[in-house]
Each structure stands twice: as C-alpha cells, then as structure tokens.
Amino acid sequence: MARFAGKTCIVAGGARGIGGKTCEFYAAEGGRVVIGDVREELGTDLASRIGERAVFQPLDVTDPESCRVAVERAVGEFGSADHLVNCAIKMDPAPLIDLKLESWKLVVDIGLTGMFLMCQAFGRWAIENGRAGSIVNLSSNAGVQPYGLSGAYSTVKAGIIMLTQHIAIEWARKRIRANAICPGHTETPLTAYLQDPEVKKGRSEVTPVGRVAQPEDIVHGILFLLSDEAAYITAARLDIDGGLTSSIFNHMPGRKWD
DSSP: OOTTTTOEEEEETOSSHHHHHHHHHHHHTTOEEEEEESOHHHHHHHHHHHOTTEEEEEOOTTOHHHHHHHHHHHHHHHSOOOEEEEOOOOOOOOOTTTOOHHHHHHHHIIIIIHHHHHHHHHHHHHHHTTOOEEEEEEOOGGGTSOOTTOTTHHHHHHHHHHHHHHHHHHHGGGTEEEEEEEEOSBOSGGGGGGGSHHHHHHHHHTSTTSSOBOHHHHHHHHHHHHSGGGTTOOSOEEEESTTOTTOGGGGSSSOOOO
C-alpha cells in the first residue's frame, strides 16, 4: 500500500511513542518523513531503522527558527512538505495550588505555543508556495474532560482543539486541512504508570473496549486524517479512546443494564 507515495510528513516529537510509530507507518505506506525532536539519539536511531525514507532533524518547537528550519529540511531533502503531525508535549504535573509558574510555562510553551509555531512555519511555506497540506495535532481526552492534578496539561490539550479549529477555518481556502486527535490512555514512554500491572488492569476495566490503547491504534487515525480519504474533513476532533470519554454513566452507582 502506498497512499503516501511522493508525499513528505514532518513529525514534531517524532522520536518515540505515538510520533515514532507515525513515522514508521507513514514511511511503510510510501511516504518520506522528517523526524523532528530534541532527542537526537532516539531520533537518529529511528531514522536509521526506517531507512532512506526518513531523516532526523533537531527540532525545538518553542523556537520559531527551529520550526522554520525543519520545514526547509523537508523541502530540501525530499522536495516538499505535505503533511504535519504535532506530537511534542511535556508533562510536569502538580496540584494547581502548588503548581510553579515555570512548570506551567514549560507545558504551555512546548504543548501549545510550540504547536502553534510549528503549524505557522508549515502553513507559511505551503501558502507561499501554493501547496495543499494536511495537519494533525495530538490533543487528548484530557482536553475534553479535566484531568485533575495534571497541572497545565489538560488546559493545553483543550487549547490544542481550539487552535486546530482556528487553523482549519482560516486556511481552508488555501487547501490546508487541520484536525485534532484525542487519544485515551495509550501505552507510551510518557505513560510509564501503565507499566504497573494493577494500574493497567484498572484502566482497561473502565474502558468500554476492555484495554488501553497501543500507539498503532492512534496512528491509524492520524494517517487517515492525513490521507486523501479525509479530503472533506477539517476542523474535526477524532476521539480514539475505546469509548472512554463517552462512558461516564457506566461508572455511576445505581441501576445497571446488562
């Protein structure tokens, strides 16, 4: 299958987790990927494993120049920048009453401002060169339901949904689509707590489909939204959470239906 043949995707936060799996799957379907990340060793190793369809690019999403250079690397290396996936995030959780300003700023700067800057760099190149494009931004079900004690994380993830919709409506006539993905609990390096069998079991039991997600569960949705199959989809939010966000009444005491 080669639905991304001749296309190039920049993946911000692409060295591991959902971002890393996106790079692998995109290249396997004929595309070229620019793995953007601050984790040089992980990113270089991933590019080596993928082969000639991938390059690693050091990327600090909080730096507008670094974002611009990542887009230029895609164009210089592969001739285009067709798709963008934003996965970069930082968690620095704490109760809001105790949350330090630097912790708040860190999560906002990487997760929300960084996403804006990367989208802006990608959008500027595409619009100036008259190129169509597709953007997928990773939000979370924590951006739809508040995730207590997560510090700035839920607020950032909620902001990503609105930012994505703004981009979508402003750039639609420029042939650039933008959509948000909201994963549920997914087993990645960021969610190390899922390595605890009891935590994983508990999370699985409250999820209607009966398990936590693996990165590939999320990547299938990302690739669909990037692809021409989703040509009429923009400003949308796709929940990939095994039904978790919609299942609140399943966990209420009282009457149950089998």
